[in-house]
Amino acid sequence: MTKTNQNARTAILFILPALLLILSFVFLPIVLNLFYSLYRWNAFEAGRVFVGLEYYIRLFKDPIFYTALKNNFLFAVISLMFQVGGGLIIAAILEDKLIRKFQPFFRTVIFMPSVVSIVVVGLLWQLIYNPEIGLVNGALHAIGQSDWAHSWLGDSKTAIYAVVAVSQWQYTGYMTMLFLIAMQKIPAEYYEAAMMDGASRIKTFFSITVPQIKEMILVGTVVTVIGAFKVFDEVYIMTFGGPGRSTEVLGTMLYRAAFRNDEMGYASTIGTMIFLITLTLSLIQLKLGKSGQEV
Amino acid sequence: MRLKTKVLVVVTLIFGLLITGCTSATGGENSSDKIELKFLHKWPQPQYAPYFEDVVKEFEKQNPNIKINMEAIADEPMKDKLRVVLGGNDVPDIMFSWSGEFAKKFVRAGAALDLTSYLNEDTAWKNSFIPASLQPFSSDGKNYGIPLRFNGKFFVYNKDIFDKYQLKEPKNFDEFLQVLETLKQGGETPIILGNQGPWAAIHYLTGLNQKMVPNDVRLKDYNPRTGEFTDPGYIKAMEMLRDLNKEGYFMENVNASSHDMALQLFFAGKGAIFYVELEEFPDIEKNLKGNWDFFAMPPIKEGKGNQNFITGAPDGFIVSSKTEHPKEAIAFLKFLTSKENAVKLAEQLGWPSPIDGATNPDTALKQVVEGVDMMKEAEGMVEWLDTDVHAKVAGVYLTNIQLLLDGTKSPEEIMKEVQDVAKQVQMD
Incomplete structure (x- = not known):
């Protein structure tokens, strides 16, 4: 028995507990979920009926599925714009020499929302959006734009944007923080050299800052996009998919199927779809990430 | 060989850990001879919960061999909780349910105990309810639920x-x-x-x-x-x-x-x-x-x-078909819906009671009494x-x-x- 062999064995032994836990709590449920999606069953009734791919066919015919997909997609696109794009810009501004001494203050203020519990945030924004006593309409009346006052969460056309906006309010600060940390690792000499060459601030941002923190941007993008397809709490608390089903996302659709309509099989089918979507997105991101390292 | 045994030992240890982790909850039950009943209701709010705590305390005092484990969950989460809990192995013996189809789906699934015989055994108990309050909890002529409120x-x-x-x-x-x-x-x-x-x-x-x-x-x-x-x-x-x-x-x-x-x-x-x-x-x-x-x-x-x-409709309690102590569960429900406790319900919480006569001008608000009277006089209720x-x-x-x-x-x-x-x- 060679030394390396023994080391490898010891290593395997050390990994084993974690591996087993992941197998039994992550991979097994995924496989089981796939299996359950082929049956009609509910949580409180014994026995299940095999229905094959019936639920998958139904899912693709279900107009709510496309509403949910569209809403998740909206979440992803808007979150990319505000959390990744906006976060990046805010971080760059905060890192600027002129404003750096106030940075701790702004950093704290911007970061604050992301440490508040989502339930609190949801209820808080419900009040802010309230058409009668809410802050938003109050502000609009105050600046003389009463025409714009609106029942933000109560109108099926605006509700989803209102919910997405809360998400931006809450998490942009978090992304900003990540970018700030990454930016602080960039050597100051780069900027000094660029300044001497007469580069403008915007030029240095695109030529130095962005390439230097590319990895972090990638991580942020992955987290944001996957998060957008797993979103649940914000919608559940603020609208529960309503008015009508206009703000339904995949997460709430799954929840409704499982715990309101007693269709666990259909819920499993939706679960499988969420898994496939996030898996595909992760693989794409991973692929992009790798090409990034090679360059 | 040695590796295999090592792996085996580790695997056994981990599974042992998992299994003890999963079963430790049930281990404690047999340690005493007391009968334990799990009671799930939907009023955790500070203005309502004390009523149930008092009733449970009083019942335990009168029945020293029974211990009630009470749990309360709010209205909206209750809808999910019931569905999940009924599928598990740790089903409460007595649990809240709305009447009508909400209860009937549990009846169809065989999850709710048929209470008809218990009610017929004790006609005094059965007759103490306003008839319209028992009806929505019945399916095919059998009773599956005991109303607590008549709304x-x-x-x-x-x-x-x-x-x-x-x-x-x-x-x-x-x-x-x-x-x-x-x-x-x-x-x-x-x-x-x-x-x-x-x-x-x-x-x-x-x-x-x-x-x-x-x-x-x-x-x-x-x-x-x-x-x-x-x-x-x-x-x-x-x-x-x-x-x-x-x-x-x-x-x-x-x-x-x-x-x-x-x-x-x-x-x-x-x-x-x-x-x-x-x-x-x-x-x-x-x-x-x-x-x-x-x-x-x-x-x-x-x-x-x-x-x-x-x-309007009553809401109240169903008994799990998996319960090991149906007699004790019924005893508790009888206690909960006794005239004394029904009067207390009307007085303390202001809720309309399905027990005939419990909601009267001495115990409840004038309008609540009038409302209950209107429900009694109506030709029917729609849930x-x-x-x-x-x-x-x-x-x-x-x-x-x-x-x-x-x-x-x-x-x-x-x-x-x-x-x-x-x-x-x-x-x-």
């Missing part, structure tokens, strides 16, 4: 505002509409409604459906096995509800306000009429101090249903639409009612969806 839905109105316009309680729906029109002309908000949780408007539709659709047709449709929902009365009922909003009789932005927020508006005198449950009467008295009264949904002339029904039809049909009603009010969908479109789902449910 009805009524229009309460602000007397100041009614007096200002010299209005009287409407005797029929046309008069009701006239009252609303007068209020609107006077610049008042006729009806307060918070429909962010769409059950609020569904309660209107519960009564309207019942009054517009012939009783036998409605009962056939509400049964998941035979539901078709093709009677034109359903569309008429929805049109009436929509028109209340279209005519501006409801407050603005009904879909953006929660019921609780709406309640605050009513207390502040911002509207004349509010559709509430009997259990909310004590709260209204607290805030409006005698300056209010109530009436039931008025009869509709052209309606094909029985006009002498009242919207909440969202718990009385199959969950999937209820889902279609619930999600569409907001769109009906904001004008996005027409009654015909919604009923088409209801019919489609009813068909799907029949085939399941």
Whole structure:
């Protein structure tokens, strides 16, 4: 028995507990979920009926599925714009020499929302959006734009944007923080050299800052996009998919199927779809990430 | 070889750990000879919970061999909790349930214990209930639930505002509409409604459906096995509800306000009429101090249903079919619904009790007593639409009612969806 062999064995032994836990709590449920999606069953009734791919066919015919997909997609696109794009810009501004001494203050203020519990945030924004006593309409009346006052969460056309906006309010600060940390690792000499060459601030941002923190941007993008397809709490608390089903996302659709309509099989089918979507997105991101390292 | 044994040892250890982790909860039960009952109810709020704590304490004192493990979960999460908990191995012996279809689906799944024999054994107990309160908890002539409260839905109105316009309680729906029109002309908000949780408007539709659709047709449709929902009365009922909003009789932005927020508006005198449950009467008295009264949904002339029904339903408890101690569970339910505790329920919580005579002028608010009397005199009760039809049909009603009010969908479109789902449910 060679030394390396023994080391490898010891290593395997050390990994084993974690591996087993992941197998039994992550991979097994995924496989089981796939299996359950082929049956009609509910949580409180014994026995299940095999229905094959019936639920998958139904899912693709279900107009709510496309509403949910569209809403998740909206979440992803808007979150990319505000959390990744906006976060990046805010971080760059905060890192600027002129404003750096106030940075701790702004950093704290911007970061604050992301440490508040989502339930609190949801209820808080419900009040802010309230058409009668809410802050938003109050502000609009105050600046003389009463025409714009609106029942933000109560109108099926605006509700989803209102919910997405809360998400931006809450998490942009978090992304900003990540970018700030990454930016602080960039050597100051780069900027000094660029300044001497007469580069403008915007030029240095695109030529130095962005390439230097590319990895972090990638991580942020992955987290944001996957998060957008797993979103649940914000919608559940603020609208529960309503008015009508206009703000339904995949997460709430799954929840409704499982715990309101007693269709666990259909819920499993939706679960499988969420898994496939996030898996595909992760693989794409991973692929992009790798090409990034090679360059 | 050595590696294999090592792996084996580690695997065994981990599984041992997992298994002990999973079973430790049940290990403790056998250590004492006490019978343990798990009791799940839905009133964790500080103003209600003490009542249940007291009852449990008293019961344990009288029955030293029984220990009650009480758990309380709020209204909305209860809907999920019951579904999940009933599928597991740790089912509460006694648990809260709404009556009607909500309980019936557990009955169909064989999860609820048949209580008929226990009730028939003790006729004094059975006869202590107002009959209309036991009926919604029965299925095929068998009883599956014991009611704790007997709830009805009524229009309460602000007397100041009614007096200002010299209005009287409407005797029929046309008069009701006239009252609303007068209020609107006077610049008042006729009806307060918070429909962010769409059950609020569904309660209107519960009564309207019942009054517009012939009783036998409605009962056939509400049964998941035979539901078709093709009677034109359903569309008429929805049109009436929509028109209340279209005519501006409801407050603005009904879909953006929660019921609780709406309640605050009513207390502040911002509207004349509010559709509430009997259990909310004590709260209204607290805030409006005698300056209010109530009436039931008025009869509709052209309606094909029985006009002498009242919207409302009991809620209470079912016993798990998996319970190992049915006798003790029944004993506890008997104790909970004893006259003494029913009187306490009426006095302490202000809730209408299904025990005949427990809600009387000595124990409860005048209006609550009148409400219970109206329910006793009514020819029948109609249970909440969202718990009385199959969950999937209820889902279609619930999600569409907001769109009906904001004008996005027409009654015909919604009923088409209801019919489609009813068909799907029949085939399941």
